[in-house]
Structures are given as structure tokens and as C-alpha cells.
Amino acid sequence: MKFNEPEHISHPVVYDPAVFKKEKEKSRKLRSSAWWKKKRSSGICYYCRKKFKPADLTMDHVIPLSRGGTSSRENIVPCCKDCNKKKSYLLPAEWTEYLNSLSGENPAEV
Numbered sequence: 001m002k003f004n005e006p007e008h009i010s011h012p013v014v015y016d017p018a019v020f021k022k023e024k025e026k027s028r029k030l031r032s033s034a035w036w037k038k039k040r041s042s043g044i045c046y047y048c049r050k051k052f053k054p055a056d057l058t059m060d061h062v063i064p065l066s067r068g069g070t071s072s073r074e075n076i077v078p079c080c081k082d083c084n085k086k087k088s089y090l091l092p093a094e095w096t097e098y099l100n101s102l103s104g105e106n107p108a109e110v
């Protein structure tokens with residue numbers, strides 16, 4: 001039997017600064033794209049489904065870059081400042097709870 005497996009590291013972090021930088025750069029470019037402007041012009045927050053002024057919506061990565069998410073269009077959604085703020089301090093499990101507490105509506109699939 002081998003005992004050299006580091007079992008206490010149950011959540012290996014896949015974090016490559018070079019990839020992170022590239023994805024950040026990609027999202028920066030997407031922010032000025034027609035695709036994003038059109039998406040944001042709906043004024044609907046992806047999470048709480050409330051209506052906002054397009055200028056009040058921020059760009060959010062559903063799966064954060066720091067958790068292996070990418071800047072693909074599927075992973076980027078418009079999000080109001082309230083949700084953005086909440087999301088940034090909640091753990092993923094708590095965030096899911098928060099979403100479930102919002103009128104029971106599931107975020108629409110894009």
C-alpha cells in the first residue's frame with residue numbers, strides 16, 4: 001500500500017496565472033463587443049431577473065475565472081450590482097441557496 005497520496009488536498013486548485021490573464025483579457029474585449037452590448041441592453045439581471053438600466057449591469061462570470069471558468073459567451077452573463085456584490089462574498093453553495101430563494105424561478109438558459 002502506498003501512502004504518498006496527499007489525501008488532505010481534496011480540492012486541488014487548477015490555477016494557471018497565464019490562462020487567468022488570457023481569460024481576463026478576453027472578457028475585457030468582450031465587454032466592448034456588440035454581442036455584450038446587445039446582451040446587456042435587455043436590462044435583465046441573469047440572477048434576480050429584475051430590470052435595470054443597461055448601464056447598471058455588470059459583466060459576471062457564472063463560473064469565476066479563479067475556479068477554472070472561461071471567458072466564453074456561455075459563461076458570461078449580465079448581473080446587477082447587488083447580485084454581483086452578494087456573489088463575491090458567498091460560497092458557491094450559499095450562492096445557490098440565495099438563487100433558490102429568489103421567487104423560485106430558475107435563471108433562464110441562454
Ligand SMILES: [Zn+2]
Pocket residue numbers: 045046047048049050079080081082083084
Ligand atoms: Zn440581480
